[in-house]
Amino acid sequence: MRTSFAALLCDYCLEVRPGQQVVVRSNTLAAPLLVALQRQLLEREAWPLLRTELPGQAESFWAAARDAHLDAFPPLELVEAERTDASLAIQAPENTRALAGVDPARMARAARARAPVREAGLQRRWCVTLWPTPAGAQQAGMGTADFEAFVRRALFLDREDPVAAWQQLRERQARLIERLAAARELRVEAEGTDLTLSVAGRTWVNSDGRRNMPSGEVFTGPIETSAEGRIRFGVPSSPRGVEVAGVELEFREGVVVAARADRGDDVLQATLATDDGARRLGEIGIGTNFGIDRPVGAILFDEKIGGTIHLALGRSYPETGGVNESAVHWDLICDLRDSGRLSADGEPVASMR
Amino acid sequence: MRTSFAALLCDYCLEVRPGQQVVVRSNTLAAPLLVALQRQLLEREAWPLLRTELPGQAESFWAAARDAHLDAFPPLELVEAERTDASLAIQAPENTRALAGVDPARMARAARARAPVREAGLQRRWCVTLWPTPAGAQQAGMGTADFEAFVRRALFLDREDPVAAWQQLRERQARLIERLAAARELRVEAEGTDLTLSVAGRTWVNSDGRRNMPSGEVFTGPIETSAEGRIRFGVPSSPRGVEVAGVELEFREGVVVAARADRGDDVLQATLATDDGARRLGEIGIGTNFGIDRPVGAILFDEKIGGTIHLALGRSYPETGGVNESAVHWDLICDLRDSGRLSADGEPVASMR
Numbered sequence: 001m002r003t004s005f006a007a008l009l010c011d012y013c014l015e016v017r018p019g020q021q022v023v024v025r026s027n028t029l030a031a032p033l034l035v036a037l038q039r040q041l042l043e044r045e046a047w048p049l050l051r052t053e054l055p056g057q058a059e060s061f062w063a064a065a066r067d068a069h070l071d072a073f074p075p076l077e078l079v080e081a082e083r084t085d086a087s088l089a090i091q092a093p094e095n096t097r098a099l100a101g102v103d104p105a106r107m108a109r110a111a112r113a114r115a116p117v118r119e120a121g122l123q124r125r126w127c128v129t130l131w132p133t134p135a136g137a138q139q140a141g142m143g144t145a146d147f148e149a150f151v152r153r154a155l156f157l158d159r160e161d162p163v164a165a166w167q168q169l170r171e172r173q174a175r176l177i178e179r180l181a182a183a184r185e186l187r188v189e190a191e192g193t194d195l196t197l198s199v200a201g202r203t204w205v206n207s208d209g210r211r212n213m214p215s216g217e218v219f220t221g222p223i224e225t226s227a228e229g230r231i232r233f234g235v236p237s238s239p240r241g242v243e244v245a246g247v248e249l250e251f252r253e254g255v256v257v258a259a260r261a262d263r264g265d266d267v268l269q270a271t272l273a274t275d276d277g278a279r280r281l282g283e284i285g286i287g288t289n290f291g292i293d294r295p296v297g298a299i300l301f302d303e304k305i306g307g308t309i310h311l312a313l314g315r316s317y318p319e320t321g322g323v324n325e326s327a328v329h330w331d332l333i334c335d336l337r338d339s340g341r342l343s344a345d346g347e348p349v350a351s352m353r
Numbered sequence: 354m355r356t357s358f359a360a361l362l363c364d365y366c367l368e369v370r371p372g373q374q375v376v377v378r379s380n381t382l383a384a385p386l387l388v389a390l391q392r393q394l395l396e397r398e399a400w401p402l403l404r405t406e407l408p409g410q411a412e413s414f415w416a417a418a419r420d421a422h423l424d425a426f427p428p429l430e431l432v433e434a435e436r437t438d439a440s441l442a443i444q445a446p447e448n449t450r451a452l453a454g455v456d457p458a459r460m461a462r463a464a465r466a467r468a469p470v471r472e473a474g475l476q477r478r479w480c481v482t483l484w485p486t487p488a489g490a491q492q493a494g495m496g497t498a499d500f501e502a503f504v505r506r507a508l509f510l511d512r513e514d515p516v517a518a519w520q521q522l523r524e525r526q527a528r529l530i531e532r533l534a535a536a537r538e539l540r541v542e543a544e545g546t547d548l549t550l551s552v553a554g555r556t557w558v559n560s561d562g563r564r565n566m567p568s569g570e571v572f573t574g575p576i577e578t579s580a581e582g583r584i585r586f587g588v589p590s591s592p593r594g595v596e597v598a599g600v601e602l603e604f605r606e607g608v609v610v611a612a613r614a615d616r617g618d619d620v621l622q623a624t625l626a627t628d629d630g631a632r633r634l635g636e637i638g639i640g641t642n643f644g645i646d647r648p649v650g651a652i653l654f655d656e657k658i659g660g661t662i663h664l665a666l667g668r669s670y671p672e673t674g675g676v677n678e679s680a681v682h683w684d685l686i687c688d689l690r691d692s693g694r695l696s697a698d699g700e701p702v703a704s705m706r
Contacts, residue, residue, distance in 0.1 A: 021429055042418055043417060050410070069395060079436065083428065
């Protein structure tokens with residue numbers, strides 16, 4: 001798996017070229033993939049710059065960080081972000097709840113201070129992916145070997161030619177976007193759900209696996225005042241390392257007017273109270289990856305499940321034309337596979353399988 | 354051990370100040386020390402920048418490196434070396450012979466290309482130390498727990514106040530240097546050994562544990578044409594990852610005119626043939642650390658053994674006044690504790706215990 005995974009990241013996601021400096025951020029649990037990447041980057045005459053965290057290092061940072069560390073960043077990190085040709089982040093959790101005890105306000109404060117580093121990184125080629133670990137498997141409710149096989153399918157590493165499979169997904173999504181670009185109103189219907197929103201004039205993005213591996217979604221930013229109705233999100237999510245499940249939202253003129261959750265209601269209410277933008281939608285996305293057949297508690301995978309849609313409370317992506325601003329961007333997933341339906345201007349959007 | 358070790362590195366070796374960026378290079382085997390260092394650097398309001406290698410990463414680099422990687426370096430590494438406030442290298446071998454199979458010519462070529470990075474790093478505060486690993490213990494011929502206790506004694510971490518112990522060593526060495534600064538000729542006598550050399554007008558350096566932890570030596574560069582006689586080095590060393598033992602050298606007017614080794618004679622001969630400077634001495638050092646009572650196969654420790662002297666073939670340190678130039682700097686150790694003697698202008702140099 002590590003060899004074909006590393007090749008996919010080098011040749012499809014990052015399109016590595018000789019002489020490039022490629023920063024790879026992960027931790028020691030991803031060692032097999034990291035060593036394979038080092039070798040393949042060297043074979044492509046690039047410079048691998050591995051930034052490997054130790055088990056417990058992130059948790060320990062939050063335990064020991066002083067105020068000075070929340071309101072600034074090490075200047076070298078900005079220089080690195082500005083001069084790197086490409087950066088790859090590999091999630092490989094040792095414990096998916098490692099930061100559950102960290103005060104969200106401190107995390108938000110550090111995230112604000114680090115905005116220049118983040119912005120600089122986004123100007124370069126970048127990609128986020130995941131290496132299967134026992135903790136990731138536990139989160140998914142699977143044995144580790146089964147989770148590895150699941151990740152392989154999600155990344156099309158079980159296909160004969162993974163790069164070709166991702167190119168086919170891109171073409172399939174391009175056809176879906178052709179259909180959606182003409183639509184004005186979308187309607188989501190499912191159990192406990194009947195929501196309409198407008199996407200008139202907005203731009204759809206073809207997320208084809210080059211920035212998220214896996215991807216498999218198309219998304220846009222809905223008109224900020226358009227959402228009307230109610231929706232139930234059956235797939236749990238963990239916006240701040242704490243699980244929130246069974247979220248139900250009611251919208252009037254784009255604003256959340258009622259909200260509850262079966263689990264994690266306090267997190268839901270606190271998030272909605274963050275700022276004005278947190279009560280409006282910043283994104284609607286449609287999952288198209290049928291290699292992902294069930295939620296595993298990692299948003300990188302769950303929002304791509306073929307046959308689901310997701311809405312994000314908070315910040316929109318400017319490239320969509322969306323203008324919602326917020327410190328929040330929380331993806332909530334609604335599964336349409338059993339008895340749900342997405343329609344555009346009254347016509348069902350065909351299955352994308 | 355990790356807590357007092359980290360404190361010694363922060364407060365004595367690097368004298369860390371708030372806001373400083375401190376790069377720490379090591380590998381995952383040093384994890385306990387690295388996590389303690391991260392915490393203590395944060396507590397001192399510095400920025401820990403950990404660069405942790407994975408097991409096998411260095412070996413894998415040499416296996417996969419292309420010509421392009423031997424003749425250049427990633428530009429970000431030079432920027433980092435120039436902008437770091439302090440850097441710490443922690444040796445923590447997984448296998449002390451990991452690079453025994455790498456062509457020395459390729460290593461030398463890469464070392465030449467990386468000279469600007471090395472030079473930039475030496476302009477800043479820096480320190481080299483060692484974390485006890487099973488491989489380090491094996492090299493020393495000890496059990497791992499015994500080796501840990503040995504390292505603790507070598508670093509004065511068994512003392513009530515390690516920083517005070519290092520300050521005392523510095524004062525003790527300062528008095529030794531007062532004595533040596535007046536000397537013109539040194540003579541080394543031991544089994545198979547009777548060597549004289551001149552240090553007239555040269556500067557002695559007080560190596561007090563701030564750049565090497567442990568240290569405990571004073572050294573200078575002998576007059577390059579002065580060495581006369583013969584010397585046997587009873588302590589083995591491993592200049593290129595291959596052990597060389599029982600080295601005997603004969604000098605005339607500062608130049609090696611005969612050389613043999615009980616083990617690794619081919620390495621000895623190849624090293625002497627590197628360049629003109631490799632056949633002359635660049636350093637004479639006197640070990641003063643009586644916490645180190647036996648060689649362990651790590652030069653960082655062995656050259657500091659209280660009661661030994663070492664001579665280096667090759668490059669001298671400019672701050673001593675030495676002018677020998679060479680790609681080689683190979684420390685060879687002669688144990689004077691049993692029946693040997695070091696004298697200066699005919700008077701024995703007193704034991705420094």
